[in-house]
Amino acid sequence: xxxxxxxxxxxxxxxxxxxxxxxxxxxxxxxxxxxxxxxxxxxxxxxxxxxxxxxxxxxxxxxxxxxxxxxxxxxxxxxxxxxxxxxxxxxxxxxxxxxxxxxxxxxxxxxxxxxxxxxxxxxxxxxxxxxxxxxxxxxxxxxxxxxxxxxxxxxxxxxxxxxxxxxxxxxxxxxxxxxxxxxxxxxxxxxxxxxxxxxxxxxxxxxxxxxxxxxxxxxxxxxxxxxxxxxxxxxxxxxxxxxxxxxxxxxxxxxxxxxxxxxxxxxxxxxxxxxxxxxxxxxxxxx
Amino acid sequence: xxxxxxxxxxxxxxxxxxxxxxxxxxxxxxxxxxxxxxxxxxxxxxxxxxxxxxxxxxxxxxxxxxxxxxxxxxxxxxxxxxxxxxxxxxxxxxxxxxxxxxxxxxxxxxxxxxxxxxxxxxxxxxxxxxxxxxxxxxxxxxxxxxxxxxxxxxxxxxxxxxxxxxxxxxxxxxxxxxxxxxxxxxxxxxxxxxxxxxxxxxxxxxxxxxxxxxxxxxxxxxxxxxxxxxxxxxxxxxxxxxxxxxxxxxxxxxxxxxxxxxxxxxxxxxxxxxxxxxxxxxxxxxx
Numbered sequence: 226x227x228x229x230x231x232x233x234x235x236x237x238x239x240x241x242x243x244x245x246x247x248x249x250x251x252x253x254x255x256x257x258x259x260x261x262x263x264x265x266x267x268x269x270x271x272x273x274x275x276x277x278x279x280x281x282x283x284x285x286x287x288x289x290x291x292x293x294x295x296x297x298x299x300x301x302x303x304x305x306x307x308x309x310x311x312x313x314x315x316x317x318x319x320x321x322x323x324x325x326x327x328x329x330x331x332x333x334x335x336x337x338x339x340x341x342x343x344x345x346x347x348x349x350x351x352x353x354x355x356x357x358x359x360x361x362x363x364x365x366x367x368x369x370x371x372x373x374x375x376x377x378x379x380x381x382x383x384x385x386x387x388x389x390x391x392x393x394x395x396x397x398x399x400x401x402x403x404x405x406x407x408x409x410x411x412x413x414x415x416x417x418x419x420x421x422x423x424x425x426x427x428x429x430x431x432x433x434x435x436x437x438x439x440x441x442x443x444x445x446x447x448x449x450x451x452x453x454x455x456x457x458x459x460x461x462x463x464x465x466x467x468x469x470x471x472x473x474x475x476x477x478x479x480x481x482x483x484x485x486x487x488x489x490x491x492x493x494x495x496x497x498x499x500x501x502x503x504x505x506x507x508x509x510x511x512x
Numbered sequence: 513x514x515x516x517x518x519x520x521x522x523x524x525x526x527x528x529x530x531x532x533x534x535x536x537x538x539x540x541x542x543x544x545x546x547x548x549x550x551x552x553x554x555x556x557x558x559x560x561x562x563x564x565x566x567x568x569x570x571x572x573x574x575x576x577x578x579x580x581x582x583x584x585x586x587x588x589x590x591x592x593x594x595x596x597x598x599x600x601x602x603x604x605x606x607x608x609x610x611x612x613x614x615x616x617x618x619x620x621x622x623x624x625x626x627x628x629x630x631x632x633x634x635x636x637x638x639x640x641x642x643x644x645x646x647x648x649x650x651x652x653x654x655x656x657x658x659x660x661x662x663x664x665x666x667x668x669x670x671x672x673x674x675x676x677x678x679x680x681x682x683x684x685x686x687x688x689x690x691x692x693x694x695x696x697x698x699x700x701x702x703x704x705x706x707x708x709x710x711x712x713x714x715x716x717x718x719x720x721x722x723x724x725x726x727x728x729x730x731x732x733x734x735x736x737x738x739x740x741x742x743x744x745x746x747x748x749x750x751x752x753x754x755x756x757x758x759x760x761x762x763x764x765x766x767x768x769x770x771x772x773x774x775x776x777x778x779x780x781x782x783x784x785x786x787x788x789x790x791x792x793x794x795x796x797x798x799x
Contacts, residue, residue, distance in 0.1 A: 342718045362715045392715035402716040405709040410720035412760050413700060415779035419756045420749055422692040423786060428649045428679035429689040431629045433697035436723040441783035445776035449769050456764060462707055463761050467754070469706045473699050474750050482740050489732035492702030496728035499710060 226382075227252060229274045229282035231297060233260050235345060236314050237288030238353025241269040243386050246355045252278055260350045269353075276304030284382070286339070287313045290447050291454045295324045298336075305334040310375060312339040316407065317454040318366045318396035326368045335375055338366035338396055340403070341388070346442045360389040366396045404458035409466060411448055412459075414441040513669075514539065516561045516569035518584060520547050522632060523601050524575030525640025528556040530673050533642045539565055547637045556640075563591035571669070573626075574600045577734050578741045582611045585623075592621040597662060599626040603694065604741040605653045605683035613655045622662055625653035625683055627690075628675070633729045647676040653683045691745035696753060698735055699746075701728040 226249050230241045233255040241251050245268055253270035255261045264270040272278075279285060285305070287294050294313045298305075305311060311334055315321050318338040329336035343361040345352055363383040367376055380391045394402075417423075418441045426434055452459055476484035513536050517528045520542040528538050532555055540557035542548045551557040559565075566572060572592070574581050581600045585592075592598060598621055602608050605625040616623035630648040632639055650670040654663055667678045681689075704710075705728045713721055739746055763771035 342716070344718050344720075361718065364716065390715060394716075398712075399716070402709055402712045405707050406713045406717040406721040409704075410724045413704065413724065413757075414720070415776055415783070416756045416760055417696075417700065417753065418779055418782045418786065420692050420752045422689055422749065422752075423782060425685075425689045426693045426786065428677060429629070429651065429681075429686070430693040431631050431648065433631075433701070433727045434693040436726050437697045437700065438783060438786070439723050440720045441779050443776060443780055445773045445780055448776055449773040452764060452772060453767070453769050456767065460761070460764055462709065463757075463764065465707045465709075466704065467757060467761065469703045470700075470750075470754060470757075473703055474747070474754065477739060477743060477747055477750065480740070480743065482736050485739060486732045486736040489702055489730060489735055492705055492728050493730055493732055495705045495710060496702070496725060499705060499713065499725070 226250070226283040227281055229253070229279060229285040230270070230288060231274065231285065232288040232293075233257075233264050233269070233350045233353070234288060235348045235350075235352050235357070236341065237286070238264065238269060238350040239343075239355065239357035240286055240288060240314070240341070242267070242353060242355035243358060245269050245271070247386055252282060255350070257350075263350060276301045279304050279309065280306040282306075283310065284379075285309065285311045287311065289313075289315075291315045291317055291321060291450050294321060298325050298328060302328050302332050305329075305332055307333040309334040310379075311336045312365075312379070314339050314341055316340060316403065316451045318364075318394075318399040320454040322366055322368065322396040329368070335371065336368065337371065337375065337379065338399070340364040340366075340399065346440065348444050348447070356387075359387050363388045363391045364394055364399055365391060366394050366399055400455045401458045404455055404462045408448075408452060408455060408459050409462045411440050411443055412452075412463065413466070414438050415443060417441065513537070513570040514568055516540070516566060516572040517557070517575060518561065518572065519575040519580075520544075520551050520556070520637045520640070521575060522635045522637075522639050522644070523628065524573070525551065525556065525637040526630075526642065526644035527573060527575060527601070527628070529554070529640060529642035530645060532556050532558070534673055539569060542637070544637075550637060563588045566591050566596065567593040569593075570597065571666075572596065572598045574598065576600075576602075578602045578604055578608060578737050581608060585612050585615060589615050589619050592616075592619055594620040596621040597666075598623045599652075599666070601626050601628055603627060603690065603738045605651075605681075605686040607741040609653055609655065609683040616655070622658065623655065624658065624662065624666065625686070627651040627653075627686065633727065635731050635734070643674075646674050650675045650678045651681055651686055652678060653681050653686055687742045688745050691742055691749045695735075695739060695742060695746050696749045698727050698730055699739075699750065700753070701725050702730060704728065 228244050230237050230253040241253050245251050251270045252272045252274040254274040322338045325336045343358050418438050515531050517524050517540040532538050538557045539559045539561035541561040609625045612623045630645050670678050705725050
């Protein structure tokens with residue numbers, strides 16, 4: 226198929242390389258001319274995407290930051306083909322879908338929220354990789370009344386690109402879960418390195434410090450954008466975490482080893498439950 | 513050499529297998545008869561260690577939990593050979609060294625605190641591996657006035673077993689740093705899974721949730737023992753972390769994106785500094 230890709234950062238660049246490698250024709254655009262030239266040179270894109278060419282694309286993937294995604298679709302709303310299919314790739318879905326679904330309805334194209342669940346501690350086209358999404362989860366948040374055939378087409382497409390699974394969700398469910406599984410992870414990791422002791426870690430660490438602080442290296446502007454678009458859910462998770470942490474602190478401060486051991490046991494058992502795979506939400510369909 | 517190993521759990525069992533694989537003669541003991549039999553059958557031990565045989569060991573490694581380590585050495589204090597060498601393998605060093613150094617001085621053997629920096633989310637002899645410490649850091653906390661030749665002998669020995677490095681520290685420095693790099697990691701990880709949202713993570717996670725919660729699965733009795741022996745340092749790190757986290761929470765709650773981005777930038781830069789290796793403590797010697 227011919228796929229249009231807007232934005233050739235880590236996500237858009239990786240998707241372009243992946244689609245091209247699987248024999249699809251990629252038309253892409255990026256505000257940075259050098260990145261665009263590199264993508265054409267690499268064969269990640271076969272041509273430049275302009276709004277005039279939207280009509281020739283079976284699928285348009287918008288791979289910009291959250292606010293820019295909405296802005297781009299708003300600015301180019303009239304150029305999307307009637308009956309066309311547009312998917313974004315932002316890490317938040319509520320704000321995006323609330324703003325873009327009405328535009329899509331008015332202009333007569335289909336918009337499905339998307340979130341390919343993979344990343345790297347590097348950003349930009351140069352960090353992009355054709356296999357970034359190998360075995361990754363692709364989350365889709367279709368709008369109310371979205372045609373089943375559209376979902377089925379996207380499902381088959383992403384599986385053909387070697388995603389592990391396509392998960393259907395609502396924007397609200399997505400944002401509620403992602404607040405913990407991605408956003409709070411980044412805050413905790415970023416916060417963890419702020420102890421003055423962190424500078425002494427060399428030679429004093431097995432894997433736990435490294436794993437816990439892996440995502441501390443983040444693009445702060447992009448993540449601020451993501452956090453601000455999911456403020457309520459993230460704040461709720463942060464408060465749950467802070468409340469729970471206070472229990473450990475109290476047990477430790479009071480020298481109550483039995484309470485501390487109980488808290489640790491509880492966490493260990495929850496973790497074992499997750500590891501064993503007891504984590505399938507009832508109200509979600511994994512295709 | 514002939515090495516005595518007390519306790520064949522994950523750490524002692526892995527050390528026994530490692531020493532044996534490198535051609536050393538291992539005498540070992542474990543309170544569990546089946547474990548002892550398995551170690552003899554596996555060739556991890558060539559014979560059973562009894563206090564009567566301590567004299568034939570060039571080195572005795574005590575691989576028990578913190579309190580049991582002190583108890584074992586106290587109970588068998590008279591059996592350690594004059595001029596002999598004993599190293600423990602606990603994850604805390606202050607309490608151990610404070611209690612064992614006087615015993616060693618009185619009985620005329622040398623006690624060096626030790627902490628081989630590796631682990632698994634499994635415990636016990638069955639989880640032990642000959643290569644568990646491959647490329648790991650071995651921390652040693654020798655007592656005041658410890659013979660240089662003893663340190664040099666231990667250094668050469670652990671490097672010959674393919675440890676990456678031998679790091680010298682004081683018990684206080686070790687415990688201060690480990691409070692962050694190991695202990696707080698385990699508390700944060702264990703606490704993180706307690707959100708009710710954790711059960712929904714399947715399909716909604718790239719690597720960050722998995723990495724952050726890896727060590728949530730811990731042996732709660734052993735870690736309570738470790739935490740309780742390092743209460744002050746761990747509490748200090750926990751409070752630093754909680755204070756820092758409150759800053760992120762305030763910025764998020766107030767909708768102050770500029771402050772939030774500033775906090776994230778600060779963390780990202782610290783993490784980059786760590787990654788670049790700007791973490792060599794001045795008062796520590798890496799041999």
